[in-house]
Amino acid sequence: MINRTILAALAAVPLVGCSSVPHPPLPTVESVDLERFMGDWYVIASIPTWIERDAWNAVESYRLDPDGTIATTFTLRKGGFDGPEKRYTPRGYVVDRRTNAIWGMQFVWPIKADYRIVYLTDDYGQTVIAREQRDYVWIMARTPQMSESDYARLTALVASMGYDTTMLRKVPQSWPAPADAGGGTP
Numbered sequence: 001m002i003n004r005t006i007l008a009a010l011a012a013v014p015l016v017g018c019s020s021v022p023h024p025p026l027p028t029v030e031s032v033d034l035e036r037f038m039g040d041w042y043v044i045a046s047i048p049t050w051i052e053r054d055a056w057n058a059v060e061s062y063r064l065d066p067d068g069t070i071a072t073t074f075t076l077r078k079g080g081f082d083g084p085e086k087r088y089t090p091r092g093y094v095v096d097r098r099t100n101a102i103w104g105m106q107f108v109w110p111i112k113a114d115y116r117i118v119y120l121t122d123d124y125g126q127t128v129i130a131r132e133q134r135d136y137v138w139i140m141a142r143t144p145q146m147s148e149s150d151y152a153r154l155t156a157l158v159a160s161m162g163y164d165t166t167m168l169r170k171v172p173q174s175w176p177a178p179a180d181a182g183g184g185t186p
Contacts (some may be wrong), residue, residue, distance in 0.1 A: 014122055025132070026116055026118060026130055026134075028102060029101050029117050029118065029119065029120045031101070032099060032120065034064075034119055035064060038062045038070075039061065040060075040142070041057055041142065042058070042142070042143065043055070043138055043139075043140050043171045044140060044168045044171060045138075045139045045155075045168050045169060045171060046169060047085045047164075047168055050155075051086070051088065052076065052171075054079050055076040055077060056077040056083060056172045056174075057075075057171075057174065058173075059076075060074050061075075068094065069093055070093070070103070071091065072089065073089055074088040074089075074090070075088075081172070085167045092104070092105050092106075092115065093106065095112075100117075100128060102116050102117075103115040103116075108168065115129060115131070117129060118157075119157055124142070126146065127139075128140075128152070128157060130158070130161060130163075131167075132173065134162045137158055137161075137163055139154050139158070144174070145173065
């Protein structure tokens with residue numbers, strides 16, 4: 001039986017691969033307020049790593065720890081809304097303290113995968129996470145759904161960075177409606 005550390009190492013291997021096609025440096029956002037960035041992000045679409053293939057209800061959650069690292073929990077359902085839940089807990093490390101937009105994401109020591117915040121709305125409602133190698137990308141939002149116009153705009157952004165957007169996969173998201181906050185009767 002293969003232990004979890006070996007599986008995590010195998011999962012991280014594609015994250016550190018090299019690209020054979022040279023690209024210009026990937027621009028990031030000018031500044032990220034880490035405290036505002038923390039919380040849940042629904043994965044709307046991605047060019048997935050192998051652990052994300054066939055993911056449903058994928059959510060990336062961040063918590064800023066006192067030591068400045070980012071406790072990360074990535075959950076998904078494998079193969080369907082009722083599929084088995086998978087949970088991964090990498091640790092994020094801010095690499096560029098000037099902007100807070102470049103992180104290393106560590107699934108297994110000592111490898112820290114490249115993680116760049118290349119787009120972020122002013123209200124911190126939508127983001128795009130990319131990698132210098134242009135191999136994986138994530139379009140995420142604070143809500144499980146995104147308008148088609150926003151999705152098209154972000155897909156065009158991803159394409160402009162040198163990604164093959166034919167590899168983008170929308171992640172199915174279906175969540176119970178929030179309870180009525182008004183307290184009135186139905």
